Amino acid sequence: MEIRGILISILAPFENHIANGGEKLLGNASSIKRRPDGRVYISGQMQRHALFSALDRLNESDPEKGDTFVSNGDGITNLVERDLRADLGGFMHPSRGDYSGRRTAPLSVTPAVALNPSEIGRDLLIRIKTNVKGAHAYPDGYIIRDAETSSEAADESDQKQALATKEFSEFDLMHMNFFLDVSSLGISKAFKYEKGLNIGKKYFKHIPEAERLRRARLFLQATRLLTDYANQARNATTGEPQQVLIVFDNVLSRKASRYFTAHPKERSNILSELDRRDARYFLGDDKGDISVAQAYASALEFLQDNSTILFDPSNNATPLTFMEAFGRD
Numbered sequence: 001m002e003i004r005g006i007l008i009s010i011l012a013p014f015e016n017h018i019a020n021g022g023e024k025l026l027g028n029a030s031s032i033k034r035r036p037d038g039r040v041y042i043s044g045q046m047q048r049h050a051l052f053s054a055l056d057r058l059n060e061s062d063p064e065k066g067d068t069f070v071s072n073g074d075g076i077t078n079l080v081e082r083d084l085r086a087d088l089g090g091f092m093h094p095s096r097g098d099y100s101g102r103r104t105a106p107l108s109v110t111p112a113v114a115l116n117p118s119e120i121g122r123d124l125l126i127r128i129k130t131n132v133k134g135a136h137a138y139p140d141g142y143i144i145r146d147a148e149t150s151s152e153a154a155d156e157s158d159q160k161q162a163l164a165t166k167e168f169s170e171f172d173l174m175h176m177n178f179f180l181d182v183s184s185l186g187i188s189k190a191f192k193y194e195k196g197l198n199i200g201k202k203y204f205k206h207i208p209e210a211e212r213l214r215r216a217r218l219f220l221q222a223t224r225l226l227t228d229y230a231n232q233a234r235n236a237t238t239g240e241p242q243q244v245l246i247v248f249d250n251v252l253s254r255k256a257s258r259y260f261t262a263h264p265k266e267r268s269n270i271l272s273e274l275d276r277r278d279a280r281y282f283l284g285d286d287k288g289d290i291s292v293a294q295a296y297a298s299a300l301e302f303l304q305d306n307s308t309i310l311f312d313p314s315n316n317a318t319p320l321t322f323m324e325a326f327g328r329d
Contacts, residue, residue, distance in 0.1 A: 038117035053228035106184035114172035203314035
């Protein structure tokens with residue numbers, strides 16, 4: 001099968017979370033982002049952050065990584081041949097001079113949205129004043145309270161005790177989607193102009209086919225390991241799927257992204273449409289007969305099968321670096 005698009009649609013349970021916090025609307029009251037219908041959501045930007053964090057960890061532990069890396073979101077390079085964020089996530093360098101300093105991302109995501117209206121609670125946060133009279137103070141900053149001691153006490157701190165509140169959502173089954181345009185994976189498209197008119201286009205390949213396949217595999221694996229959300233250092237928030245639909249498509253279609261929010265009859269028709277064009281899909285449900293882990297294992301096995309190929313609009317051109325293809329002297 002020739003793959004042109006890879007879609008992963010997920011349902012993931014979030015408990016007692018503020019996976020994507022909003023602005024402090026009421027002084028010290030931190031709010032959680034939610035839609036007008038009362039359902040909380042996680043922005044597409046946060047979804048991409050969580051995905052690239054997972055991608056980075058997987059790439060670092062991959063024995064086939066070579067000299068590849070995942071750049072920070074605030075310092076994306078144009079090294080498509082080495083930087084996985086530059087390749088999958090795209091970039092825009094408008095001040096780079098004559099060369100084409102823009103790349104449209106092959107990877108696209110939807111915000112994660114709760115299936116049902118959310119129940120919002122409020123958590124009380126207290127900053128306790130610690131440097132008080134009646135406590136032993138030590139040079140390294142540690143103190144031991146002892147109200148009855150006659151030893152010298154630490155000086156009383158000027159820092160006041162503070163109170164703040166933080167919103168959280170009790171439980172949400174979050175729906176999210178990730179899509180990879182395989183025709184742009186490791187490949188760039190250029191246009192030819194004459195007198196201001198576009199008369200043709202050309203594709204430049206930046207990485208060999210084995211590396212394209214490896215990056216598609218890492219993308220698929222990363223969608224199963226989403227953990228780096230807001231407040232992750234304090235709350236063990238996870239976006240790991242409870243249900244998943246993985247689609248390897250021979251056209252660029254995202255219609256299956258609404259599978260989990262559709263009526264049962266529409267779900268059936270979506271799968272029938274995939275069958276009619278010989279697309280391959282894998283369904284997993286941790287509460288069903290085929291688990292999420294089994295669905296991912298079957299999808300990875302299919303991706304690595306010798307009969308599976310990634311669509312290559314460059315017709316297997318000799319790989320060039322991004323600057324070799326678009327650079328200017």
